[in-house]
Amino acid sequence: MVKVLVWNENRHEKQNEEVAKIYPEGIHGAIKQFLEADDVEVNTATLDEPDHGITEEKLAETDVLVWWGHMAHHEVKDEIVNKIHEHVLNGMGLVVLHSGHFSKIFKKLMGTSCDLKWREADDKERMWVVDPTHPIVDGIGEFIEIDKEEMYGEHFDIPAPDELVLVSWFEGGEVFRSGCTYRRGNGRIVYFRPGHETYPTYYHKDVQKVIQNAVRWAKPVGREYPTYGNAKPLEKIEPKS
Amino acid sequence: MVKVLVWNENRHEKQNEEVAKIYPEGIHGAIKQFLEADDVEVNTATLDEPDHGITEEKLAETDVLVWWGHMAHHEVKDEIVNKIHEHVLNGMGLVVLHSGHFSKIFKKLMGTSCDLKWREADDKERMWVVDPTHPIVDGIGEFIEIDKEEMYGEHFDIPAPDELVLVSWFEGGEVFRSGCTYRRGNGRIVYFRPGHETYPTYYHKDVQKVIQNAVRWAKPVGREYPTYGNAKPLEKIEPKS
Amino acid sequence: MVKVLVWNENRHEKQNEEVAKIYPEGIHGAIKQFLEADDVEVNTATLDEPDHGITEEKLAETDVLVWWGHMAHHEVKDEIVNKIHEHVLNGMGLVVLHSGHFSKIFKKLMGTSCDLKWREADDKERMWVVDPTHPIVDGIGEFIEIDKEEMYGEHFDIPAPDELVLVSWFEGGEVFRSGCTYRRGNGRIVYFRPGHETYPTYYHKDVQKVIQNAVRWAKPVGREYPTYGNAKPLEKIEPKS
Amino acid sequence: MVKVLVWNENRHEKQNEEVAKIYPEGIHGAIKQFLEADDVEVNTATLDEPDHGITEEKLAETDVLVWWGHMAHHEVKDEIVNKIHEHVLNGMGLVVLHSGHFSKIFKKLMGTSCDLKWREADDKERMWVVDPTHPIVDGIGEFIEIDKEEMYGEHFDIPAPDELVLVSWFEGGEVFRSGCTYRRGNGRIVYFRPGHETYPTYYHKDVQKVIQNAVRWAKPVGREYPTYGNAKPLEKIEPKS
Numbered sequence: 001m002v003k004v005l006v007w008n009e010n011r012h013e014k015q016n017e018e019v020a021k022i023y024p025e026g027i028h029g030a031i032k033q034f035l036e037a038d039d040v041e042v043n044t045a046t047l048d049e050p051d052h053g054i055t056e057e058k059l060a061e062t063d064v065l066v067w068w069g070h071m072a073h074h075e076v077k078d079e080i081v082n083k084i085h086e087h088v089l090n091g092m093g094l095v096v097l098h099s100g101h102f103s104k105i106f107k108k109l110m111g112t113s114c115d116l117k118w119r120e121a122d123d124k125e126r127m128w129v130v131d132p133t134h135p136i137v138d139g140i141g142e143f144i145e146i147d148k149e150e151m152y153g154e155h156f157d158i159p160a161p162d163e164l165v166l167v168s169w170f171e172g173g174e175v176f177r178s179g180c181t182y183r184r185g186n187g188r189i190v191y192f193r194p195g196h197e198t199y200p201t202y203y204h205k206d207v208q209k210v211i212q213n214a215v216r217w218a219k220p221v222g223r224e225y226p227t228y229g230n231a232k233p234l235e236k237i238e239p240k241s
Numbered sequence: 242m243v244k245v246l247v248w249n250e251n252r253h254e255k256q257n258e259e260v261a262k263i264y265p266e267g268i269h270g271a272i273k274q275f276l277e278a279d280d281v282e283v284n285t286a287t288l289d290e291p292d293h294g295i296t297e298e299k300l301a302e303t304d305v306l307v308w309w310g311h312m313a314h315h316e317v318k319d320e321i322v323n324k325i326h327e328h329v330l331n332g333m334g335l336v337v338l339h340s341g342h343f344s345k346i347f348k349k350l351m352g353t354s355c356d357l358k359w360r361e362a363d364d365k366e367r368m369w370v371v372d373p374t375h376p377i378v379d380g381i382g383e384f385i386e387i388d389k390e391e392m393y394g395e396h397f398d399i400p401a402p403d404e405l406v407l408v409s410w411f412e413g414g415e416v417f418r419s420g421c422t423y424r425r426g427n428g429r430i431v432y433f434r435p436g437h438e439t440y441p442t443y444y445h446k447d448v449q450k451v452i453q454n455a456v457r458w459a460k461p462v463g464r465e466y467p468t469y470g471n472a473k474p475l476e477k478i479e480p481k482s
Numbered sequence: 483m484v485k486v487l488v489w490n491e492n493r494h495e496k497q498n499e500e501v502a503k504i505y506p507e508g509i510h511g512a513i514k515q516f517l518e519a520d521d522v523e524v525n526t527a528t529l530d531e532p533d534h535g536i537t538e539e540k541l542a543e544t545d546v547l548v549w550w551g552h553m554a555h556h557e558v559k560d561e562i563v564n565k566i567h568e569h570v571l572n573g574m575g576l577v578v579l580h581s582g583h584f585s586k587i588f589k590k591l592m593g594t595s596c597d598l599k600w601r602e603a604d605d606k607e608r609m610w611v612v613d614p615t616h617p618i619v620d621g622i623g624e625f626i627e628i629d630k631e632e633m634y635g636e637h638f639d640i641p642a643p644d645e646l647v648l649v650s651w652f653e654g655g656e657v658f659r660s661g662c663t664y665r666r667g668n669g670r671i672v673y674f675r676p677g678h679e680t681y682p683t684y685y686h687k688d689v690q691k692v693i694q695n696a697v698r699w700a701k702p703v704g705r706e707y708p709t710y711g712n713a714k715p716l717e718k719i720e721p722k723s
Numbered sequence: 724m725v726k727v728l729v730w731n732e733n734r735h736e737k738q739n740e741e742v743a744k745i746y747p748e749g750i751h752g753a754i755k756q757f758l759e760a761d762d763v764e765v766n767t768a769t770l771d772e773p774d775h776g777i778t779e780e781k782l783a784e785t786d787v788l789v790w791w792g793h794m795a796h797h798e799v800k801d802e803i804v805n806k807i808h809e810h811v812l813n814g815m816g817l818v819v820l821h822s823g824h825f826s827k828i829f830k831k832l833m834g835t836s837c838d839l840k841w842r843e844a845d846d847k848e849r850m851w852v853v854d855p856t857h858p859i860v861d862g863i864g865e866f867i868e869i870d871k872e873e874m875y876g877e878h879f880d881i882p883a884p885d886e887l888v889l890v891s892w893f894e895g896g897e898v899f900r901s902g903c904t905y906r907r908g909n910g911r912i913v914y915f916r917p918g919h920e921t922y923p924t925y926y927h928k929d930v931q932k933v934i935q936n937a938v939r940w941a942k943p944v945g946r947e948y949p950t951y952g953n954a955k956p957l958e959k960i961e962p963k964s
Binding site: 091126129131132133134135137138139140141142162163171183185186187188220221222223224225226227234235 | 573608611613614615616617619620621622623624644645653665667668669670702703704705706707708709716717
Binding site for chain 2: 089108109110111112113115116117118119121122123124147148151153154155157159160162171172173174182183184185226227228229230231232233234235237238239240
């Protein structure tokens with residue numbers, strides 16, 4: 001069983017009719033719907049709940065946190081970000097979607113600006129699989145095609161991914177590292193590009209499939225947190241002059 | 242020409258006679274001495290100078306910053322750390338030595354706790370070269386042996402290095418990833434383990450050689466900072482329905 | 483279900499009484515015994531069977547091939563090696579154990595000499611986990627300790643692993659990259675160091691656990707082999723002068 | 724001083740007038756011309772010379788070998804390929820251009836099929852810099868644009884590059900990992916995509932700049948080849964029962 005918490009800013013849905021029409025139960029509602037499965041249990045949380053819906057108790061019960069944010073990254077409280085950071089280092093998986101590249105938690109984990117080029121102009125996007133061995137593209141063909149999406153272009157200011165799985169082609173002439181994995185501490189992280197709020201991207205079967213795979217891949221392994229600090233020798237050390 | 246700024250906390254030297262005897266001109270003084278060369282120009286700065294000796298002007302003239310800190314990481318002002326962070330992302334090289342693993346700037350760039358096991362017990366250390374192609378081990382044999390050093394042991398909570406160059410064997414039974422490189426933004430970073438203040442490690446010829454190589458390797462390449470933000474299409478985008 | 487084929491040279495067992503006493507059913511027999519599980523089906527094959535027990539049909543039914551060889555690498559026929567190579571590129575997992583580092587198939591997949599230092603001198607070995615997120619060390623503590631083993635030392639002439647999971651400390655003063663993963667084509671590869679024939683290493687619970695994890699990790703994902711060769715454009719190409 | 728040997732198949736130039744017009748002194752001649760510099764000495768060799776112009780003596784004097792081949796990969800003798808392979812493992816740099824992806828030496832070093840999609844249809848190509856820290860893109864802007872080139876598309880069946888530096892966008896809808904580095908043994912390898920024989924690509928200033936950078940980057944570091952084989956202990960090993 002993978003216990004997933006889907007977090008969504010949920011502001012565009014409230015302020016923009018167009019978005020509300022596409023995602024009547026919020027982006028988190030749409031994601032919850034396609035993630036739920038016999039082996040996946042899903043809860044949701046949103047920015048405007050107390051503590052953004054993220055308590056220590058909830059995190060303690062979460063195997064993998066899915067994150068969608070955009071216009072209100074700065075409103076997420078630092079103390080909550082620090083809590084999430086600690087849980088990731090302790091093993092909680094994290095799946096960061098689309099504009100979450102600029103979230104406080106992703107930037108804190110990456111150590112870089114996470115900046116990129118962007119354009120809202122109905123670009124066609126074609127995400128090519130460059131690592132066919134990776135479990136997050138299980139069941140995916142050679143590429144995923146999306147009729148219309150926001151463009152994200154290189155240079156994407158991230159550390160070189162531990163694994164680069166998907167690379168996007170955009171109609172307007174750009175490329176982008178769209179499916180990336182990272183390990184930080186005991187936690188596994190996936191960044192997956194698509195999902196601008198004004199497009200029905202999260203109803204795309206292949207996009208859903210990658211996120212379904214990602215939460216399973218990011219589930220923590222069964223092991224204790226390492227011991228740090230002062231350590232007794234395991235072997236005899238010769239006295240030195 | 243590589244313009245290097247060697248930063249040192251310079252507190253142990255003031256408070257501990259034993260350290261002062263080993264490094265009468267400070268650890269920064271010792272490092273400056275072996276770094277200076279026809280193609281390397283070295284300045285130094287220390288914690289107790291105004292702004293820790295690190296101004297915007299100095300950073301603007303610095304190709305590579307070398308960092309040694311230990312007991313007073315928390316005294317380094319966040320605004321100075323942010324300045325350094327920005328310069329690294331803009332291309333300044335950074336060479337982090339020994340206990341600098343816990344410096345604010347290294348933790349900010351790595352995104353992890355950077356924690357580790359440690360022991361002050363006169364362990365013998367033997368650093369093995371695992372990447373013989375790497376310029377930072379140019380001129381180094383199969384390993385570097387140090388008679389007595391502080392032990393640092395795994396798990397070292399860092400992101401998987403972009404390049405792992407040296408792995409240490411310790412007498413007391415531990416191993417450690419001792420020579421690691423990273424890229425963050427436009428900047429190149431080296432972490433190099435040895436250099437506990439109570440040992441004369443920075444007089445060791447091979448240790449010096451690695452740091453001499455590291456500042457040359459971390460020198461920024463000649464290119465402009467990428468453009469980020471809203472981007473006009475480079476190709477025609479078909480109108481979509 | 484993971485379908486595993488354990489291949490063993492099975493020569494030391496026949497020629498050396500000491501080895502035969504430790505592994506009365508051969509090293510392959512010992513490995514088969516601890517790998518069999520509700521979700522793992524195990525077959526075995528050995529060098530002296532016709533075609534070394536490796537037919538096209540058997541490979542077609544194999545998810546993950548486990549390989550132990552040592553004194554007779556050169557007797558493995560090139561045509562069989564080529565067959566295995568093709569199956570790995572098409573998605574079959576491969577777990578290479580101990581002296582298998584010098585097998586034709588591992589060298590062919592790595593492209594390097596795969597050479598190393600070695601010593602049979604009852605070294606104590608301690609394998610440290612350096613990637614605590616990795617599924618192949620699920621259930622493993624901070625290290626695996628083996629009382630007596632053959633020493634393998636750096637430099638190990640392999641490509642930098644895609645993931646470095648375990649690093650060994652040896653009593654005689656060496657270190658070694660002991661748990662490594664690679665992707666080649668559609669196939670996932672694990673190299674795992676321990677298992678010299680004169681020691682009862684494959685009865686060690688932690689060593690067994692890593693191999694049990696490894697065959698599950700190396701299982702192919704569900705996807706078709708990519709299409710290569712001449713490709714029609716997916717978008718309109720402007721005529722150029 | 725970097726001593727470069729540029730190897731070219733030199734068959735298209737002899738058999739195809741169009742190619743001969745573009746490269747009257749052969750592709751090797753064109754490359755030699757833009758590589759020669761105060762710190763770079765260039766020799767050339769071609770397929771139809773005795774031993775393909777590659778003797779042990781020539782290799783012994785070569786720091787970096789540049790390789791262009793296409794229609795006659797199979798005519799390159801295995802013994803010559805093995806010689807080159809050994810020199811790369813011993814430290815010689817290798818820069819593989821365009822259709823050299825299918826050369827015997829590149830496939831031997833990679834361990835994979837090195838297959839890809841291709842199309843000769845005057846695609847526009849735009850190579851984006853994804854690693855702005857890398858010396859091989861020193862002096863290059865955000866991308867390199869080529870009016871007309873052969874398309875190479877993913878999946879490119881190579882091991883995940885040690886460093887991914889350039890990613891191509893193609894007009895017809897594909898992407899490609901166009902600038903990749905690898906380390907094998909003591910040698911440094913660059914794969915750089917552009918250069919189909921029917922286009923004047925090697926007169927493109929940015930393409931020239933990358934290759935000029937690449938030969939400097941791939942130059943061997945100053946160190947001895949590691950020692951392999953049976954090794955005496957460096958520390959005392961306790962007798963075990």
